[in-house]
Amino acid sequence: MPRFGLDDSMEDDPVDLAEDAYSQISSQLAAWSGDDTNDDTMDIESHRRKSLFTRAGFVRPPLSSPKLSDFKKSANPTQALAPSSTLALPPPPSDGNANASSRPQLSESYHASLSTLLQSYSSDPSVALQSYFEMLSKGASDEGFHDEGNVWSLLHNLVQGGVEMLTSPNPPPDPSSPTPTFGEITGNVAATPEVVTQSVLTSDPRTFRRAIILDWLESCAAEHVVYVDPSVSHKKSKMWPDTLSFIRSSSSETKGSFDPDTNHSLKGTDVIDEAELLSACLQFIRAGKLQEACDLCAKAGQPWRAASFAGGNLTGEVVVDVDAGSLAVVGNPNFCLWRRVCWSLGRSLKQNASKKIMGSSLYPPSTYESLIYAALSNDRDTLLASPLLPSFFDKLWVNFRCLHNRTIDETVVAHNKARRAAATTFAYPGTPITEDKSESEQLSHTAAIKSVNENTIVATSPVTTVYHSAIKSIILGLDAVGAFVQGCKYESIDQLRFLAHLSLIPDLKMGVKTSLLKPYISHLVDMRMLELVAVYVSMLDENDIVDTYVRVCLVTEDVAERRLVYNLGTEHLPGQMEEILSSSVANTILSPANPSSSKLSALQWLTFDDSYALELLTKANLLLRQLMTEGLFETSQTLVVSHVPEATVQTIRDMVETKEEAKDLGDEAESVIWEYESLVASVIAITKYTLWKETLAKASVADDASGDPLQVHGLTLEEKEIMDKMNARESRLASSSKAKDLAEAASESVAALQAVLLFSGGYLNMNAEEEQENEQRASEINHLRVSLVPLLLNMLMHVHFTMGQQTSDRSYYQAAMEMAVTVAKPDTFILECLSQEAVGEFMEKVAEAGNKYVGLGGTLG
Numbered sequence: 122m123p124r125f126g127l128d129d130s131m132e133d134d135p136v137d138l139a140e141d142a143y144s145q146i147s148s149q150l151a152a153w154s155g156d157d158t159n160d161d162t163m164d165i166e167s168h169r170r171k172s173l174f175t176r177a178g179f180v181r182p183p184l185s186s187p188k189l190s191d192f193k194k195s196a197n198p199t200q201a202l203a204p205s206s207t208l209a210l211p212p213p214p215s216d217g218n219a220n221a222s223s224r225p226q227l228s229e230s231y232h233a234s235l236s237t238l239l240q241s242y243s244s245d246p247s248v249a250l251q252s253y254f255e256m257l258s259k260g261a262s263d264e265g266f267h268d269e270g271n272v273w274s275l276l277h278n279l280v281q282g283g284v285e286m287l288t289s290p291n292p293p294p295d296p297s298s299p300t301p302t303f304g305e306i307t308g309n310v311a312a313t314p315e316v317v318t319q320s321v322l323t324s325d326p327r328t329f330r331r332a333i334i335l336d337w338l339e340s341c342a343a344e345h346v347v348y349v350d351p352s353v354s355h356k357k358s359k360m361w362p363d364t365l366s367f368i369r370s371s372s373s374e375t376k377g378s379f380d381p382d383t384n385h386s387l388k389g390t391d392v393i394d395e396a397e398l399l400s401a402c403l404q405f406i407r408a409g410k411l412q413e414a415c416d417l418c419a420k421a422g423q424p425w426r427a428a429s430f431a432g433g434n435l436t437g438e439v440v441v442d443v444d445a446g447s448l449a450v451v452g453n454p455n456f457c458l459w460r461r462v463c464w465s466l467g468r469s470l471k472q473n474a475s476k477k478i479m480g481s482s483l484y485p486p487s488t489y490e491s492l493i494y495a496a497l498s499n500d501r502d503t504l505l506a507s508p509l510l511p512s513f514f515d516k517l518w519v520n521f522r523c524l525h526n527r528t529i530d531e532t533v534v535a536h537n538k539a540r541r542a543a544a545t546t547f548a549y550p551g552t553p554i555t556e557d558k559s560e561s562e563q564l565s566h567t568a569a570i571k572s573v574n575e576n577t578i579v580a581t582s583p584v585t586t587v588y589h590s591a592i593k594s595i596i597l598g599l600d601a602v603g604a605f606v607q608g609c610k611y612e613s614i615d616q617l618r619f620l621a622h623l624s625l626i627p628d629l630k631m632g633v634k635t636s637l638l639k640p641y642i643s644h645l646v647d648m649r650m651l652e653l654v655a656v657y658v659s660m661l662d663e664n665d666i667v668d669t670y671v672r673v674c675l676v677t678e679d680v681a682e683r684r685l686v687y688n689l690g691t692e693h694l695p696g697q698m699e700e701i702l703s704s705s706v707a708n709t710i711l712s713p714a715n716p717s718s719s720k721l722s723a724l725q726w727l728t729f730d731d732s733y734a735l736e737l738l739t740k741a742n743l744l745l746r747q748l749m750t751e752g753l754f755e756t757s758q759t760l761v762v763s764h765v766p767e768a769t770v771q772t773i774r775d776m777v778e779t780k781e782e783a784k785d786l787g788d789e790a791e792s793v794i795w796e797y798e799s800l801v802a803s804v805i806a807i808t809k810y811t812l813w814k815e816t817l818a819k820a821s822v823a824d825d826a827s828g829d830p831l832q833v834h835g836l837t838l839e840e841k842e843i844m845d846k847m848n849a850r851e852s853r854l855a856s857s858s859k860a861k862d863l864a865e866a867a868s869e870s871v872a873a874l875q876a877v878l879l880f881s882g883g884y885l886n887m888n889a890e891e892e893q894e895n896e897q898r899a900s901e902i903n904h905l906r907v908s909l910v911p912l913l914l915n916m917l918m919h920v921h922f923t924m925g926q927q928t929s930d931r932s933y934y935q936a937a938m939e940m941a942v943t944v945a946k947p948d949t950f951i952l953e954c955l956s957q958e959a960v961g962e963f964m965e966k967v968a969e970a971g972n973k974y975v976g977l978g979g980t981l982g
Contacts, residue, residue: 224615225650230260231622232653239656242627250280250287250627257622268588269619271341275595276626278337282329287626289598290575292326300324307535310543314452314536314551321532328528334596335521338514339409346408348401351421360422364391393481398423399489402430403509406496407518414493432459433497454551456533458559460498464566467494467503484509499526499567513589516582517596520573527570534560587616591623603629606637617641625660635662639669646673651682655689667697667704674705674726678719687729699733702726706740710747717756720744724764734772738793741765745800746901750908754807761801770794796902799877799885803909806873810916813866817923820859860928867924871936874917877909878943883950884910910954914944918966922973931977937970 234256242249254277262270279286286292294300306320323329359365364387387395398421405414415427432453453459470491477484488509495503501523504510510519540549541556548554579593587609594605606624611617621641624633638657645653651673658670670690677686690698709715709723724744727737741760748757766772773794777787877884885906887899918937925933944951944963955963971981 224264224618225648227260227264227266228618228645228648228650228653230263231257231618232656234260235622235625235660236656238625239659246627247280247284250284251277254280261619266615266619267344268586269615271337272588272591272595272619272623274340275334275337275592278333279330279595282333283326285326286330286333287595287599289600290327290330290596292330294326303532303535307532308539310536310540310549314456314533317536318529318532321528322525328525331521331524335518335525336409338518338521339407341514342404342518343408343410346401346404346410348404348417349397351398351417387486392478392486393483394421395486396478396481396483396489399486399493400483403489403493403496406430406493407510407515429463430493430497432456432463452551454553455557455559457530457563458557460530460563461559463494463498464500464563467491467498467500470494471503496522499523499530499563499570501567501570501573511583513582513584513592517578517592520578520582523567523570524573527567530563530567534564587611587619591619599626599628602626603633606633611637614644617644621657634660635665639665642669642673646676649682651677651686652689654686655693659693666694667701670694670697670701671704671708674701675708678722680725683725684729687726691730699736702733703736703740707743710740710744717748717753720747721756721760721764724760728766731772732776734769734776735790735793737765738769738773738797742793742796742800745797745804746905749800749803750901750905754804754811757800757804758808761804765797770797796885799880802873802877802880803884803913806870806877806913807916809866809870809873810920813863813870813920816863816866817927820863863927864924867920870920871917874913874920875943877913878917878951879949883948883953886950907954910951911956911959914940914951914955914963918963922966922970925970925973925977929977931974931979934970934974934977935979938967938974941967 234253237256238249238253240249241252254273258270258273258277260270261267261273276287283292283295285295301320301324303321303325306317306324309317312320321328322332386392398417401417402414405411405417411430411433415430418424418427418430433456468491470487472485472487472491488507492504492507492509494500495507499522501519504519504523505516510516537552537556537560540552541554543549544554575596579596582589582593584590584593590605590609591602594601602623606620606629609620611620617637617640621634621637624637638661642654642657645651645657654673655670658666658673661669673686674683677683687698687702690701694701706723706726710720721744724737724740727733727740741764744760745757748754748760773790777790880886885902887902917940921933921937921940925931925937941964943949944955952960975981
């Protein structure tokens with residue numbers, strides 16, 4: 122119980138005895154908690170407060186949109202990536218409950234916060250970071266991640282005080298705004314103790330940073346305060362009703378002799394009610410809500426206790442009473458004496474807190490009361506030793522509160538000394554004229570706090586979660602955050618998401634971002650949250666951006682998803698998108714494990730915008746060379762018909778005309794177009810040859826199927842003669858139609874094959890300059906050329922010989938003979954593609970054609 126005495130007479134209720142006193146105290150507390158708008162005495166503008174622990178609000182940043190990239194050329198095929206074992210993104214950690222760990226809403230809110238940071242950081246870093254941390258804190262808290270939300274709110278509060286508050290426990294002062302020294306501030310004897318104290322707390326960057334952390338620790342605790350409002354119960358709104366009733370009903374010898382300064386125990390439910398009240402008061406003080414603790418005491422019928430709590434808030438503000446024409450001092454001029462009294466009370470009430478009230482989860486009232494007065498008097502040892510303040514956050518709060526209050530004590534004592542030295546006849550209002558020993562005693566008893574710093578605080582605070590470790594590193598500054606993120610081992614997707622976003626704080630090393638963002642990106646891809654991926658890829662090191670987004674493209678096959686990945690890529694990765702798409706298509710084509718269907722489908726990436734037309738044709742050529750070398754002519758036909766838009770060639774030529782580098786780009790584009798048209802010509806020729814063969818096979822099957830005419834019995838000789846004539850007529854008509862179809866197919870096939878063999882400058886014949894520019898491409902083209910030319914020549918000779926045999930038309934053999942002239946011409950370069958053996962076989966065919974020609978009545982020239 123408290124050791125403040127009451128009047129011996131018990132005729133009046135103790136509440137009535139203190140009503141007037143508390144009314145005055147309440148008005149003083151209300152005046153103290155108001156906003157300080159006096160900017161003339163000290164330069165503390167831009168910092169609002171409701172006490173010494175509350176700082177400025179926050180602002181939302183503006184938004185902006187990046188532009189798309191310009192068209193750029195990239196005709197050379199990209200080499201394949203590393204072996205297939207490295208093609209996948211780094212795997213994210215696996216969680217037991219995949220649905221719980223994915224938390225799509227949280228991932229989306231985090232993505233929105235990062236987008237905001239990227240859009241506004243360059244124009245206003247402070248506002249951008251504030252918004253980033255605020256959105257992260259809200260997102261985490263809304264999903265029930267309160268510890269994670271607390272980390273983001275700490276970062277938000279620090280940035281709110283200035284970006285430099287993130288850097289280290291000793292932030293550098295702002296060179297553009299010199300701040301006064303401690304001696305200069307406390308030497309301002311005209312300023313009130315309140316204004317001087319507030320100026321000291323806000324002018325020194327290290328002290329201000331500690332005040333921000335303290336304010337954050339108390340705001341975190343404010344969310345968990347549990348109390349019962351005494352005004353809801355008539356009994357709880359009175360002070361110790363059961364005890365007073367017991368005294369009044371006692372014998373005449375003991376009646377009226379109850380003195381709260383003696384060790385009489387409370388009666389009935391007063392013990393539980395008192396413990397509940399003081400537990401709630403301790404929670405409010407832990408949460409930085411001293412006013413609420415005082416109000417609670419008043420509602421419980423104990424305004425005197427509220428007055429004993431409020432002595433620290435009254436630091437000597439002077440108020441002018443205009444009506445009375447006099448000065449009135451509002452405040453506690455004996456601030457240090459109040460501190461010493463609280464210290465003594467806290468130590469005297471201190472007891473073993475291991476025993477709880479029987480039948481209750483509460484400790485005895487004196488246990489809570491001891492801690493309350495220890496907090497008010499800055500008794501760090503008592504607070505740290507209490508089992509009621511065991512948590513990580515409790516230990517941090519004790520240390521930062523004691524550092525904060527030590528600064529206040531030093532400021533008040535120094536200011537009092539300066540005022541006394543400057544005083545002549547009269548003392549300054551709010552400062553005792555003579556020095557009280559309580560000032561030196563308070564500083565002496567709390568001297569050990571001066572050795573406390575951020576390093577010792579984090580070293581002695583118990584850590585149980587990754588979020589606690591993150592908070593410790595933030596307290597020590599960005600270098601410590603970087604080391605923490607780099608060395609931290611995440612065990613779940615939730616931790617990975619948290620660490621990945623923590624690593625995105627500007628000025629952290631890029632390697633930290635890469636090691637965390639890659640597995641997080643992999644997680645987003647696995648969850649098919651592709652709309653979130655591009656912005657995280659944009660945060661990687663420039664050397665990793667292309668490689669990572671290529672891997673995203675490689676695992677995206679659905680058309681709608683591809684369009685989404687493409688659109689977001691052009692928004693967030695405008696400078697790398699063409700290289701990304703080119704590399705993605707090239708790697709799909711060059712991977713032996715991929716089926717032809719996947720390779721054809723990969724070309725779709727380059728059809729989303731006409732600016733990629735040249736790259737599309739380049740990769741189509743790469744795939745055509747591969748397919749035709751492997752003999753996959755039907756697949757080649759599918760590529761030409763279905764996967765390259767018909768207007769692609771004209772689109773390239775139109776774009777070349779609008780470019781400044783039209784000469785160089787035009788030469789490159791024409792080379793790509795020449796190759797594509799050459800390959801397409803050979804695809805068409807092989808297709809026409811295949812159709813001719815199919816037509817020939819149908820004609821042969823029809824002839825075999827015709828056989829003997831159908832025998833019908835019972836007909837007269839005249840009827841049989843008529844039927845035979847009808848069958849003969851139908852056979853002639855069918856043969857004439859088949860011959861016509863076969864002749865047309867042969868004509869188209871011959872024309873297409875000759876178009877390839879007579880290609881201007883030689884089919885797929887590259888000049889020396891082109892070969893030097895891209896040796897790999899030249900090698901593949903030459904290999905295909907020496908494979909296709911003999912094949913196409915054989916196809917052409919086969920058509921001529923077969924048609925000559927089918928029709929006995931010697932013109933087919935004549936055409937076969939004339940091919941010797943075509944092959945021999947130097948400008949066709951056909952002989953270069955034929956081996957000596959192949960030339961011998963060809964000439965034998967020519968000789969055979971000559972014999973057939975003569976046999977059908979032809980004359981050789």
